[in-house]
Amino acid sequence: MAPRVQRDPDPCLPAALGVDFGSRYVKLVYGAGERPLRRAVDSLEFFRRGLVREEGGIRLNWDWLKLPETPAVVVTGYGKHLLKAHFATITEVRASFLGAKASSGLEDFILLEMGGQDTKVLLVQGGQVMDFLTNDRCAAGTGRYLENMARFLKMPLREFSRAWEEPVEISQTCAIFGESELIGHLLTGVPPVRLAAGVNASVARRALALVRRYPPLPLVLAGGVAKNRALVTLLKAAGRRVLVPPFPQFLGAWGCYLEARQRLAQEAVS
């Protein structure tokens, strides 16, 4: 991921690691300079093998990660409390904000981050987080929901994510009821691609409902769902300027990495 604005404070400093514990994958950004390594590890696998439980807490299994150990680690996401004793942590909102600001080069934007279970909306004005929303109580419209729907329609996710024309109306946003609604349409002979388009349109509607609370600033779309091309098309069709950073699912880990680099540089100075 190539940042356009925020440069590495000092590429000669030792390596740093940013970790984002997501619900589906743990994302890692490791290295020095502007082209660090990226890696996504299945969350369960990471919990099982990437962490070592020992007396005095939990540490990272550097051997298994095949990374040279570094003390410069910043962590965010659900697992951050586990590692709080050993590493610096930042909130998910701050991590995403830092990543989005660096990768978009913008000072005024709305970040719409749609991950495996979580949706976050951040209003950024003058380079600061002014407000944020997160989904609560319901994971409809997130990555897991889209994966379920694609699996249900027996469509590869790539194909599913391109469908946006002639959408059928999907009224249910509940993942389970959504499936029974799809059955109803399938029985009347609607082709699966139109159903996929309907699901994508319902996700776009939800996303727009969230971002419309804020001024019409450019949308930085991130999280795994940002790879859904249909969603991008539909958001643009609704009149929004949409930017998808490269590797949009690494935004939080990227923000942690930048924070870790920044802290290294500060330590070097003092």
Place this chain on the structure above:
Amino acid sequence: MPGSLSRLLSPGSKVGLTTTIPVEVVLAAGLVPVDLNNLFIASPQALQWVSDAEAEGLPRTICAWIKGIYAALAQHPEIRAVIAACQGDCSYTQALGEILASRGVTVVHFNYPYPRDKARLAQEMAEFMAQLGAEPAAVAALQAKLAPIRQALAELDRLTWETGQVSGRENFLWLISSSDFEGDPDSFALRLNNFLQEAVTRPPVKDGLRLGLIGIPPIFTDLWDHLEELGAQVVFNEIPRQFSLPHHDGDLTEQYYHYTYPYDITLRLRDIAQAVAQRRLDGLIHYTQSFCFRQMYDRLLREHLQLPLLTLEGDRPGPLDSRSRMRLEAFVDVLR
């Protein structure tokens, strides 16, 4: 008075309250008020009680407080009468009252007029006294007796926002208990005064973020403690403060006319805006209950209060879930 509640029940009988109503009238009738919400949430079995109520057929998609009240009464068969405030609280209370009546519980209604209207409130108050069998002179005497307790609660509130000697959680617990004075104003006053004497000896707390908690009382048990761990103090508990009737001038009608909770949002907005300025709040947390109509006020609060606002939703009683913790942590982080 013939047919009144005080005739029906022996003196000293417990009477359940579904929300804050003119408690002076209940006490003047010789009855013991018990706020059923407090009975529910203080129980270690609170979560189980909600499930029990659902097992008896109350829908999953209604407010957990209503189910908690229902279950609390099932656990306390000695409470044979309930004062239900439907107008001014919520329509779930209306159906709850009817279910309770069908189970043989005596239900007396108290309705806050909507729109707010002083003459209609005075009339409601007179009818309420008659229904309970409370003499106006006895009610006035009770109001005078409770006034110093209400003043002491106002002092406790000041020690929360001005000096920080009373924590947000303590503030919440004391103020929320003023709906029924835990059934016994005398011993409540004694404990309150002891608490205040101790609190004033504490060192003042000046640092930390200053938050206001608005909306109905949260069903979460550890919200205040979690915020304190994050370095933020709740220095305004909006609705619990209203339960303590901080405007205690004038007669009983006047007092409950200035109570903001049961009427339209304009009055609440004014009260909150005043607190934001006086208490120098950095941000607000709007607590909303799942399935509660008051969730719709979120939009108006955001429009009218020019302050960062986090909306926090709770459904069942218990500690904060990991998502809510994450959101609170991010909110505090953003404010900093």
